[in-house]
Amino acid sequence: MRRAPVPAVLLCGTVLLLSSCAWGGTDEGGERPPGIPAGVTAEAGSATSVHVMWNQVTADPPITGYEVYRGAEKVEEVDAEDHMVDVVQLKPGTRYVFTVRARDAEGRLSEHSREVTATTPQAVAADDSPPTAPGRTTGRAAGSRAVQLEWGAAKDDQKVVSYDIFQGDSKIHSVGGNQTAAVVTGLRAGTDYAFTVKARDAADNVSPAGNAVRLTTAEGDGDSGADTAPTDFTATTSKVDGAYNLDLAWMPPPVDGVISEYQIQLDGQSATSLVWGGEPPEGRSEYSFYIGEKAGETHRVRLRPKLPDGTWGGYSEELTVTTGAS
CATH class of the missing domain: 2.60.40.10 (Immunoglobulins)
Structure with missing residues (x-):
């Protein structure tokens, strides 16, 4: 059969065709290590923190956790169900490089993901004024596993650097200060949730929460999505x-x-x-x-x-x- 004229390049090209490409080598026991985490991003959450996010990896044996590296140093470990973390205690006005590795049930680690960079903003001297609460938050269920949220921009005497999204009392995500919308995925079908949003400035001052939005995801996994x-x-x-x-x-x-x-x-x-x-x-x-x-x-x-x-x-x-x- 004639091959597609579109080139497929392993791990470094524009597109990888999974049906014809292999992921890495094998260990001494002949088993493949986990796949490399894809979709890694990093964005400053304040002058001293960066929010790192990646796509979850599916593997057999299953993934048990992820390791986050700042340069060559491992700085965070998270459980398999998580695919984001805040790296804290950073220096203001500094450029950082991050990578992520997946770990499976046999203890094998994937190769490092591609490098992503983020620069923390400069700290503002004597800034102890938090932003205002975000404006009215609204949302709707997006099928059985996701919800869409939108909110009004908060105000700050300096600048809003990020918005933190909470599910109940737990922070589940952050987006940049120029964003006023988010899609939260990885939810359970037919489940009631309550979401709030808080604003954060470069000095790590956090606003009061905006209004709570209560949403129920669709029943079952058979919805159209x-x-x-x-x-x-x-x-x-x-x-x-x-x-x-x-x-x-x-x-x-x-x-x-x-x-x-x-x-x-x-x-x-x-x-x-x-x-x-x-x-x-x-x-x-x-x-x-x-x-x-x-x-x-x-x-x-x-x-x-x-x-x-x-x-x-x-x-x-x-x-x-x-x-x-x-």
Whole structure:
């Protein structure tokens, strides 16, 4: 069979085709170490803290935890169900480099993730005034595993550096001070939740909580997941060197964290999975792959993302294309 003309490069190219690429080597017992955490981001939460986030890794044996490194030094360990952490006691006005490793039940560690950087803002002298509470917070359930939250911007005599999102009394996430919306994933189906938001400035002064938003996720895992599905999905065919490619384009769903993996379904069957080897493209994504040499063949196609919490999002709408059609 003719291979797709789109190149696949292991661990360093634009796209990794999981159906034809292997992840790393094996240990002395012939077992593979865990996959490398993808979607790693780092953003300053204050003059002395950085919020590090990554996509959960699925492995067999299962992942039991993650290790976060600042340069060569391990600074944090978190449980397998977590995929974010605040690294604290940092210096103001300093650039830091972070990586993440996954650890499985056999104690094996993955390779380090790609490096991400964050620079803490300069501390403000004698700043003991917290920001105001965020404006009115609203939200809605986004299927059975996620909710969408929005809030009004808080005010500060200097600058709001970040917003902390709480589920009950537990802080579950942070976003940058220029954001006033978030999608919280990894929730349980048919469950009641209460969320609040607090603002934080560079001096680590924290505002009062905004109003509580009470939301209930949808029952079961059989909902469409439309709120976590790619949108503006298009599919066309093109002829290259006498064969046909399927050309896809879409907008990723608005979730916190990075979507680095997608599953493509062709004619009701899983055709391939793809992973962005580097930074996923900002905004609209595009991808092409080989589907055959005959004109007049009709295919159905759709795709879904793997969310930062390790679960699959909803499928895009299903489109029908015909090779050679104008």
